[in-house]
Amino acid sequence: MEQKQPLLIDFMLRHAWHRVSRMYNNTASTEGMTMSVGFILMIVEKDGTPSTQLGPKMGMEPTSLSRTLNNMETSGLIERKEFSGDKRKVNIFLTAKGVEKRKLVRDFLLDFNKKIASKFKDRDLQGFMKVMNAVDLAIEEVEINKNTEA
């Protein structure tokens, strides 16, 4: 069995996302935040977002999401407000401080994405999108095969 691997799309995606997320976490830490805090600031909508919607969007486990939300509440970035009549349902709102930090995150993300976009050509993006689409299709194929076997 040879040890050398061919260039594998999955490994490249993993490598790229790990590098991006490490840089995001480093950058966030200079503002006393984490990458997850930054993403939550970006996702919460002006008229509030139910906390149950955040988990799936973030791809976070409920326990670590709720720990992150607790930290964000303590540091004054968000407020939790119960829906009237249902204590289990909670809406998340940004505070004024949260909105301010959201702007920092947004500017940083837009700037970073502009930096990326300045380094490739329009026609490269087409190829990138086709490979990303191929990844999605291949995942669906694996999942369909699994359900057929089960």
Next chain:
Amino acid sequence: MEQKQPLLIDFMLRHAWHRVSRMYNNTASTEGMTMSVGFILMIVEKDGTPSTQLGPKMGMEPTSLSRTLNNMETSGLIERKEFSGDKRKVNIFLTAKGVEKRKLVRDFLLDFNKKIASKFKDRDLQGFMKVMNAVDLAIEEVEINKNTEA
């Protein structure tokens, strides 16, 4: 501030890697493994790999790496062997069972990557690689700017 975001490369990378890793974890769980266990099986070399080299390659925190290695030792996938004369240095080896499971992982990964590759054209790969390279360059630019400011 509009709520809609333009299509952002970082969000696409994050989305793609999250989908891939969720599918990897689901697939691994049918074999009583996790994605991390699978990757460690792929990374450990025939003549052993120092445990200190695994963390950086996996992008894992020392505590969660060491917990995963403990689980792998308990379920008989790896053996830890001390370097003679230095108790702090540990080499990781696959057991026969580990080598067997490694083949499963390897076949699955090669098959999945073949599935992906069958769904795009050679010229798309060039675009994909250029965008991935642009991501790397943009990260370096952010990091250089940060060091200059500091």
